[in-house]
Amino acid sequence: ELQAGGVPRHTAHLGYGMRDLHRVTTGPRYAARLTRTAERAGVEIEVGRTVHSCADGSVTTTGATGPTTVQAGAVMLATGVRERPRAARLVPGDRPAGVLTTGALQQFAALHHQRVGTRAVIVGAEHVSFSAVLTLAHGGCTVAAMVTPLPRHQTYAPLRVATAARHRVPIHTGVAVAEIVGGARVEAVVLSDGRRIECDTVVFTGDWVPDHELARLSGLPLLPGARSPVVDSGGHTERRGVFAIGNLTHPAETADVCALDGRRAATHVMDWLTLQRWPASVTPIAVEPPILWATHAAGSITLRVAEFVEGRIECRAGDEIVHRTKHRQWTPNRAIHLP
Incomplete structure (x- = not known):
């Protein structure tokens, strides 16, 4: 992106900063404050660049001015998460315009001030799904329904009341979107129980996937189930000098939890740079179903x-x-x- 701040920069609702700043603010203000703090500390923030390799302390990026390679004593991966899109969920049907994720929705609404549609179906019923209800409502788009294959929604009652209940959005549980219908634009979705819902927009929400491509290219072992790099409490990975923090390692927590991750890991980064301290091994936490x-x-x-x-x-x-x-x-x- 051409400006630092990540997802909070285009998430205008309150709720940011409670754990790390001990105050409640909006996403854009939270992003701006952390960016200013980093710049005042002398951090050089390069925007509009993409990292495409990270090995043996050598980080290669590409941007408008061409490729650049930086040699680093320590590398911290904080690439975050993304929502699982339609293609990864294997939802069949036509390929019309009007199919997007919450992240894309928020960018259209907050950064580009564009209306995405007039009548939407939200796929998912977790926290971010209910945030999408507000974003759509503020943009003048009616939400026809929320759809989840689970037996009930997965958010807190106050958030459901403030969003879906307030805007009279029905929540269809125990069903999935089986097909998307449309030509140039979405016209409807067909549910797994055969019901058809007319709409011109479909928003896929949540079902988080770590942005772990750099971790995989670096040869880091991934945690089964989460598909995130295996780390210890200090953010150490199995590769000496490479740390991983934030939602790359736990898809997905709130921004302030990720910020506290960074604070905690910073001490261990300094230990590595000054004393070359590194754990003998980084063992994943074993779990049993469910x-x-x-x-x-x-x-x-x-x-x-x-x-x-x-x-x-x-x-x-x-x-x-x-x-x-x-x-x-x-x-x-x-x-x-x-x-």
Whole structure:
């Protein structure tokens, strides 16, 4: 992108900065503040450039002025996540205009001030899906329905009330989008139960995938389930001198959790640069179903479950139980943090 700030830069709602700044602000203000902080610290931020290789401390980028190679004593991967788009979800049908992700929707709305459509279907019912309801509503687009294959939505009740309930959006559970119909523009979606919903826009939300291409090219082992680089609590990977932090390693947490990841890892980066300290090995956290994956995030363990399930979660080091949660209901697509 041509301006620093990432996703928060075009996410205008409140909710940013609670954990790291201890105040609540909007995404653009949050992004601007962190960018200013980095620049005041002397960080050179290169925009409009793409990193296409990272090996042995050599980072090669390409931009308008051509390729550039930088030699680094330490490399920190913080490439974030993306939503799983239509093609990766194998949704069949026509290929009309009007099919996008929440990220693309927010860029159209916040950066380019464009209206994406008049009547939309949202695929997904997790936190970001309900944020998409607000973005569409503010842009003058009616939401015809939300669709999830799970038996119920996966967000918090207050967010559902403030978005879907407020705008009278029906949530169809236990079904998926089986087909997209349209010519030059989307005309309708067909659900797996045969129902047809007329619309001109389809927004695929959530179902996060780490942007792990650089990690894979660097030969880093990936965590099963999450497909993110294996890291320890300091962001160390199995490759000496290469760190990984943020939503690249735990898809997906809030921006302030990722910021705290960076703060925590910075100490370990300094240890590596000055003292050449590196752990002998970086061991992934082993999990059992219905837990999908578990990894480190901002000094705690974060995990995800594959389905709605009730019970306790136990953490073991060998045969010793080091932590046990209370008996409760666990929700998929929702961050679960253990101390």
